[in-house]
Amino acid sequence: MSLEVKQQSLRLGRFERGVHLVTGNVLRGLTIASGCRAGLLHVQLLHTSCSLALNENASPDVRMDLEAFLDQLVPDDTGYFSHTAEGRDDMPAHVKSVVTGSSLILPLSNGHPVLGTWQGIYLCEHRDAGGERRLHATVIGDFS
């Protein structure tokens, strides 16, 4: 067995506010998992107002309902927020990012993430105009 660490940065692109299924976007851009027999893949957003989650990869309804839940949990017009200078969607975006989390770690087997049948990677864009989102990816595993 021969363990290696590989890292890369990965541009995800721009997304509308909402919850997006990005499994394909992540895997297409990820070159460092290739040849990894077994290991772990860590992906981290380098931003504080969007987040990553693992959830249902089939029905778009689930992603719409998750967005609706998050908007109801932390409304744009939350009256007690004082950090409002960057827009009414900014502080809610920070809170949603903390609640959901900004990184994922997945098992890798034969170059592919191990996911349940119904699991996919969500990018949750919490800003109205978040701009381009970037990930930093790390693979530690057996490349023998």
Next chain:
Amino acid sequence: MSLEVKQQSLRLGRFERGVHLVTGNVLRGLTIASGCRAGLLHVQLLHTSCSLALNENASPDVRMDLEAFLDQLVPDDTGYFSHTAEGRDDMPAHVKSVVTGSSLILPLSNGHPVLGTWQGIYLCEHRDAGGERRLHATVIGDFS
């Protein structure tokens, strides 16, 4: 030092809806941590309507109150959800899974997870009848 990666799948069994302390269930089924002097253990649920958490291992009250909180946070009769075809507990389960998270990563030392005195592993079953739950486990560490 000789690093290795080991992976296994692990059946947790069926659980009633609620928050369950499963530290023992996980450790009894986990064979790949044996002999690991130092490393990391990653466990991931292969499902989208249950979750894992690390919290208080002593009082059953804490687990009951956590379940009550989650049920109040995302009620089964949430009116604005559109993903309702799989039951009134389904979409709330997806949301709770995102809020709580579906994987854990723990330090390993001398074959055992490093946990605080009061820390234990929770399986949060968010469905009324979730069926059998499975984990995929990965250990990366020093097996010399």
Next chain:
Amino acid sequence: MSLEVKQQSLRLGRFERGVHLVTGNVLRGLTIASGCRAGLLHVQLLHTSCSLALNENASPDVRMDLEAFLDQLVPDDTGYFSHTAEGRDDMPAHVKSVVTGSSLILPLSNGHPVLGTWQGIYLCEHRDAGGERRLHATVIGDFS
């Protein structure tokens, strides 16, 4: 490439109830990342009533608003909690810890965590008098 695993415990100290930026505290105490060309850093709180998050490192307003959100999400006087013997802030602290999470995993490059420009490490102290908080840190990476 020569992979190694290193572990250490780390005392963070005592913090007032609230959300604190502790990037510097963590990095000053962390000796095991030194010399790591590329890898992963895992830090885990050994407690069940405080939590770690990654978010905005500039404006103190963000941390105050996050605390206000968490206090509104799980008020100290939540009427339906039964785990009340350890104080009215205890069960809310457990819930907040589960929602936010008690560990972080970060990429390491040339001995330093890879963070976005605006990302910092938050310690969220959910107790009125939480006492000294401790982390267990693990680095797996290339030390050649």
